[in-house]
Amino acid sequence: MFLQNITMPEFSRALIKTQSAILPVGVLEQHGPHLPLGLDAMHATMLARRTAELHPCLVAPPLNYGLCRSTSQHPGTVGISANTLKMNIHDISLGFYGQGIKTLTILTGHAGGTHQAALLDSAEEVLKETNLEIAVICVLDLFDQATEFLECKGDSHAGEVETSLAMHLWPELVKGSAKEEYPTYPRFILVRDKVGHWPGGVWGDPTKASREKGEKIFELEAENLVKVIKDLEKRAA
Incomplete structure (x- = not known):
């Protein structure tokens, strides 16, 4: 159930069926010359909604901004600081807890290391302050089985995987x-000229992408995310 589309009475009725929520998180960030800037949040949101079709849970509106370091100078990337991201996650989590949510899955479509560290740090603080059961998950960690049909090793950003997903979910935007x-x-050294070290903004091989691969990846992600939510619910019982 997509929370932004329901009413107050519908929310109250929904809590009778489930006290689990998913918060999609993304960034506004370059994704090569061929994919939309908002892909990470779009991906996380679509995955959350698909998961809710397979297992009862509430889907929050996405947090569309996150921490971008290596892409911060590329055209179209607009990021926020780690502190801002952490405060957003902290306050939103407490808000859901106050509304009767018992498990919260923070689902990030952005795999940046500093971004994920900020999410984890904030979630740890919420864990200390509440009885909320929390998971922090990156979409890239949800399709291990996809190695059977993926061709590009080391694919990470705007390559085979994300291009395949976009071809499946939003073909008109590719x-x-x-x-x-x-x-x-x-390695280890911070650079000022980030675009010079990554001019095209692609990490992998988009030419290996296909709609069929995207559909397989997407369904694997949803199936594995359901398993995580069920585990959270056992802990909250």
Whole structure:
């Protein structure tokens, strides 16, 4: 059930059936020359809604902004600080807890390490303050079985996986493809010219993408996310 579309009485009735909620999180970030800037939040939201079709849970409106470091200088990327992200997650989580939610799954479509660290740090604080059962999950961790049919090893951003998902979920938003590319950031060293080390904004090979792969990945993600939510619900019982 998508919370932004229901009424106050409908929310009260929904709580009788489930006290589990999913909060999709993304970023406004470049995704190569061929994919939309909002793909991460769009992906997390669509996955949350598909999961709710398979198992009763409430789907919150997405948090569309997150922490972007390596793509911060690319055209179209608009990020927020770690502190801002942490406060958003903290306050939203407490808000759901106050409304009777017992389990909260923070589902991020953005896989940036600093972004995920901020989510985890904030969720740990909520864990100390409440009895809310919480999971923090990146979409990329939900389709391990997909290695059977994926061709590009090390794919991470705007490559085979995300292009396949976009071809399945929003084919009208896919603007062609892009060449295989990987960032050249030096290990350990922070760089000022981020675009110079990653000009195309692709991490992987979009030419290996297909709609069929996207559909398989998406369904695997939903099935595995249901398992996590069921585990949370056992802990909250």
